[in-house]
Amino acid sequence: MTVDTSSADDSTVGAGAETLAVAAAVAAGEAVLSRRFGSTITLVAPEDLAGSGPATVVRARVASSPFALPRTLVIKHYPDPPEPGRPDPFAQEAVSYQLFTALAPEERMCPELLAHDGRARVLVIEDLGGVPTLHDKLHARDARGAERALLSWARSLGRLHASTASREPDFNALLRRLGGPVKNEDAPLPAVCAQLPGLLEELLDVETPEPVQRRVMEVAERAGSPSYRAFSPVDLSPDNNLVTSGGVRFLDFERGRVRSTLMDAAYLRLPFASSADALALPPGMSEAMIAAWRAEVVSVWPALADEDALAEHLMDGQLLLLWVITWEILPELNLDRHATPISREAALVTWWRELAKHSLRARLTDISEHATRVAAALGARLGPHADLAFYPAFR
Numbered sequence: 001m002t003v004d005t006s007s008a009d010d011s012t013v014g015a016g017a018e019t020l021a022v023a024a025a026v027a028a029g030e031a032v033l034s035r036r037f038g039s040t041i042t043l044v045a046p047e048d049l050a051g052s053g054p055a056t057v058v059r060a061r062v063a064s065s066p067f068a069l070p071r072t073l074v075i076k077h078y079p080d081p082p083e084p085g086r087p088d089p090f091a092q093e094a095v096s097y098q099l100f101t102a103l104a105p106e107e108r109m110c111p112e113l114l115a116h117d118g119r120a121r122v123l124v125i126e127d128l129g130g131v132p133t134l135h136d137k138l139h140a141r142d143a144r145g146a147e148r149a150l151l152s153w154a155r156s157l158g159r160l161h162a163s164t165a166s167r168e169p170d171f172n173a174l175l176r177r178l179g180g181p182v183k184n185e186d187a188p189l190p191a192v193c194a195q196l197p198g199l200l201e202e203l204l205d206v207e208t209p210e211p212v213q214r215r216v217m218e219v220a221e222r223a224g225s226p227s228y229r230a231f232s233p234v235d236l237s238p239d240n241n242l243v244t245s246g247g248v249r250f251l252d253f254e255r256g257r258v259r260s261t262l263m264d265a266a267y268l269r270l271p272f273a274s275s276a277d278a279l280a281l282p283p284g285m286s287e288a289m290i291a292a293w294r295a296e297v298v299s300v301w302p303a304l305a306d307e308d309a310l311a312e313h314l315m316d317g318q319l320l321l322l323w324v325i326t327w328e329i330l331p332e333l334n335l336d337r338h339a340t341p342i343s344r345e346a347a348l349v350t351w352w353r354e355l356a357k358h359s360l361r362a363r364l365t366d367i368s369e370h371a372t373r374v375a376a377a378l379g380a381r382l383g384p385h386a387d388l389a390f391y392p393a394f395r
Contacts, residue, residue: 021056022046025077028122029060033069036115041065043073053254054078054089059127070127073114078121088179089254090121095174096253097125099167099231107163109156110250118178128242128249135238138279138391146393147285149243154268154289156241156248158296161261164231165300168258171231189220189320196327203330204377211366216323219316223260228301228313232257232264237275261297263324266317268293269358270351273325278347280388290314315362322351326374333381343388349378350388 026046033041043060051057055076062069082088097113105112111126132140137149164171193216197208233240234255242249268290272278294304303309326348333345352375359367379386389395 018048021077021079022048022058024079025056025058025075025122026060028077028117028120029058029073029075029124032115032117032120032122033065033073033124035117037065037067039066041067041069043075049074051076051252053252054080055093055254069114072127072129074111074125074127076123076125081121087255087257090123091118091175091178092256093253094118094123094178095171096231096233096256097123098174099164099171102170103163107159109160109163109248110253128244132243133239134241134243134248137243138238138393140393143282143393146391147288149248150271150281150285150289151292152243153241153248154292155296156250157236157264157267158293160233160250161230161264161293162297162300164258165229165297167231168229171258189223189324190217192327193217193220193320193323196323196330199327199330200374203333204374206370206373206377208370209366212370215364215367216319219262219320222316223262223320225260228261229258230261230264232259232261234259235274236264236267236272238272262313262317263321264317265290265293265314266321269314269318269354270321270325273321273347273351276344279343279391280350280394282390282394311362315358315364318355318358319367322355325351345378345382346386346388349375349382349386352378 023046026043030041030043033043042063042065044063045061047059049057049059055078058075058077059072060075061072076093078090082090094113094116097110097116100108100110101113111128113123113125115124116122134149134153137146140146194213197213200206200208233250233253234257235252240250240252242251267273269286271281271286271289290310294310298305304313329344329348333348352371356368356371356375359365359371
């Protein structure tokens, strides 16, 4: 059958495509649930949740089922096949949910996986309801509420790490079963770190001393060691965290994997650094978040009870994350100044200043001096806009 769309405007065509995608997701959800439970299950009243990744995300109500299913469910349907040789976001997410669903409910830091199908590329997960996200809390006008949400996020991150610290073989086995390549990073960390000095010199006219490069490469190599490894959602943006009555719960595991917690722990000092709209937290907030995270992980990594060991762990993570983030976004800042929000550049200035401060406390003089020069070079581009604004909740 041929459909004539010559007179339809773009919005109508887009709306039609979205409707078809939602219908396909619901049909896939009904099929996988019916196979899982051995009886017809009907879903109605679909609501497009407008996921930002490759999946169609739909909330639907269970109209008829002989089983005690939740009243509403969330369906994630990945209609397109994975790119050859690339990590498969469906496989990463399905295995992540499988890993957590196998844990006791009190250790499960995400919705429960109810059904999935690798051929149909569909997941059906528990619906946690219309609760606020961490993004909502940070952009509301309630500083106390935002503080509580941030501490809950840090505790949940710690519990997530503690409950998965020994589960890497399980994760990789599940991933192979679904056909996804086992890949611990989007790009090899040593290779990324080796490229940044050239970018800093070319784009900011800042040289990176050999001792600084050597220290960073040592940290990058250490990130591949078996120490302090646990599951990570990787995308720790505030809008991927639901603030529930039982604590913060993580969503969207399309990049989920087991990796060094150096990277995740660094988010306690560089909050939500991978988010395009990351803003600043008030003084003392990072330290409180670190304490909340450590309280959850010290039982599996007792060495972090020592202040010096914790400080070294956080310093290494902060250094490594900032180099990776700068490698990712510095070329964009220089290629098209108008395409990048001022806050993104101001965030880089702030984070390099923070690295200078923390490395000076750790008596890493070379790191501190280099970070100061990078921050100054970035700040000179911004002038009066170099100070990163606070999240609205703290203004």
